[in-house]
Amino acid sequence: MQFRKVVVVGAGYVGLPTAALLAKSGLETVAFDINKDHVDAINEGTLRVEEDSINALLTDKTVRQNLRAAIEIEPADVFFICVPTPIDPKRKIADLSHVVSACETIASVLQKGNLVIVESTIPVLCTRETVKPILERSGLKIDADVCLAHCPERVLPGNAIHEITNNSRVIGGISEKSSNAAVRIYRHFVNGELHIATDVEAEICKLSENAYRDVNIAFANELAALCEQINVDPMRVIEMANHHPRVNILNPGIGVGGHCIPVDPWFISEIDRENSTLIQCARRINDARPEKIAARIRQAVADIPNPKIVAVGTAFKTNCKDQRESPAMRVIELLTCDGYDVHPIDPEVQGDSYPGLEQAAQNADLIVVLVEHDSVIDELSEREERILDAMRNPRILRLYRPALTTSLSTIALASVAA
Numbered sequence: 576m577q578f579r580k581v582v583v584v585g586a587g588y589v590g591l592p593t594a595a596l597l598a599k600s601g602l603e604t605v606a607f608d609i610n611k612d613h614v615d616a617i618n619e620g621t622l623r624v625e626e627d628s629i630n631a632l633l634t635d636k637t638v639r640q641n642l643r644a645a646i647e648i649e650p651a652d653v654f655f656i657c658v659p660t661p662i663d664p665k666r667k668i669a670d671l672s673h674v675v676s677a678c679e680t681i682a683s684v685l686q687k688g689n690l691v692i693v694e695s696t697i698p699v700l701c702t703r704e705t706v707k708p709i710l711e712r713s714g715l716k717i718d719a720d721v722c723l724a725h726c727p728e729r730v731l732p733g734n735a736i737h738e739i740t741n742n743s744r745v746i747g748g749i750s751e752k753s754s755n756a757a758v759r760i761y762r763h764f765v766n767g768e769l770h771i772a773t774d775v776e777a778e779i780c781k782l783s784e785n786a787y788r789d790v791n792i793a794f795a796n797e798l799a800a801l802c803e804q805i806n807v808d809p810m811r812v813i814e815m816a817n818h819h820p821r822v823n824i825l826n827p828g829i830g831v832g833g834h835c836i837p838v839d840p841w842f843i844s845e846i847d848r849e850n851s852t853l854i855q856c857a858r859r860i861n862d863a864r865p866e867k868i869a870a871r872i873r874q875a876v877a878d879i880p881n882p883k884i885v886a887v888g889t890a891f892k893t894n895c896k897d898q899r900e901s902p903a904m905r906v907i908e909l910l911t912c913d914g915y916d917v918h919p920i921d922p923e924v925q926g927d928s929y930p931g932l933e934q935a936a937q938n939a940d941l942i943v944v945l946v947e948h949d950s951v952i953d954e955l956s957e958r959e960e961r962i963l964d965a966m967r968n969p970r971i972l973r974l975y976r977p978a979l980t981t982s983l984s985t986i987a988l989a990s991v992a993a
């Protein structure tokens with residue numbers, strides 16, 4: 576069957592660039608979203624997102640010809656589901672309400688010969704046990720009448736168009752026929768490799784990518800906590816250990832943020848608690864990091880009455896302005912709840928209203944660098960003396976800066992010579 580018209584359900588960070596790339600490939604594309612202001616802004620051409628490459632694509636002539644946004648669903652040949660899948664914070668299971676509602680909406684216009692693709696990150700078995708039955712309420716049968724696939728998105732915020740176009744992806748059809756149909760639509764806009772899988776393989780594959788990162792970060796974080804208990808610098812230990820040809824320990828940090836890594840591992844454990852103990856443990860280790868960092872900060876000002884603390888960095892990671900699930904924000908919240916006078920600043924998040932470290936340091940007792948953005952590192956190295964001069968107590972606490980390779984190799988050479 577020829578694909579002529581596509582509806583992307585959920586025109587957010589993943590859905591909008593995907594819709595724009597489908598439109599650029601020549602397909603009639605509708606970005607369907609429940610947010611009317613967002614839909615209006617897309618249609619009026621006034622929407623501006625954080626990424627320039629997305630903004631540029633939205634003004635492309637072919638894209639403007641083929642793409643429109645809508646608040647009402649309409650029939651199409653292909654439907655992409657790109658709605659949020661947050662976590663239920665108490666029960667640590669996926670909140671599938673947006674996926675369920677998207678499927679119900681699609682079912683109302685589904686036709687024989689259609690293809691439905693779930694790009695949202697979903698728990699294992701969700702495609703066949705949640706999505707399929709809802710779509711079949713249309714009276715059509717999945718596989719016989721309608722193709723269905725889970726093709727998870729791997730995009731990294733900040734580089735969406737390049738990543739969506741060039742990343743390889745897993746095409747998890749509910750059957751071979753569905754996988755083949757999904758491959759045909761992705762070939763319209765993806766140059767990366769397409770790996771055919773089952774729907775369940777695609778689900779576990781996507782989740783395991785983020786769980787893998789989480790477990791490795793948790794190891795580094797646990798090692799850091801352990802080293803600190805015995806007054807050893809974890810960064811030096813990690814650098815020395817990484818000279819082993821088969822060891823590559825990650826850097827520890829103040830926790831794990833963003834809306835993928837702290838969330839997705841729970842989507843694995845919700846279907847099998849017994850066989851996911853390492854994954855659950857890693858989640859708990861990483862979630863406990865802000866408490867440990869807050870304790871270090873309290874210790875750093877323990878001798879100062881009513882200390883003024885400047886917390887540098889509120890984003891969830893370096894060189895990024897996204898604050899979703901930010902461990903830095905959690906550290907700030909913990910200290911503020913304790914009654915500390917905390918002044919959070921972040922050059923990436925605040926942009927033009929960022930006061931600069933020298934200004935923020937006025938009468939401060941401690942500057943704690945929670946997120947080592949490149950611009951903060953530059954500012955500290957260029958203006959450290961003036962920053963310290965401005966402070967009431969000249970204390971700067973930097974967490975987990977990599978040890979200098981040169982100093983280590985010097986030690987190694989010196990000991991050999993001795």
Ligand SMILES: NC(=O)c1ccc[n+]([C@@H]2O[C@H](COP(=O)([O-])OP(=O)(O)OC[C@H]3O[C@@H](n4cnc5c(N)ncnc54)[C@H](O)[C@@H]3O)[C@@H](O)[C@H]2O)c1
Nearest residue numbers: 585587588589608609657658659660673676677695696728
């Ligand atoms: N952002 C990323 O970097 C990234 C990367 C990989 C995977 N994902 C996954 O992709 C999915 C989408 O994430 P996102 O970051 O694009 O979310 P988002 O919050 O940026 O956008 C989601 C959009 O869906 C709309 N929406 C919600 N319910 C709807 C419904 N029933 N019908 C129509 N529209 C609806 C919202 O109004 C919003 O505009 C999630 O499952 C996420 O985990 C995101």
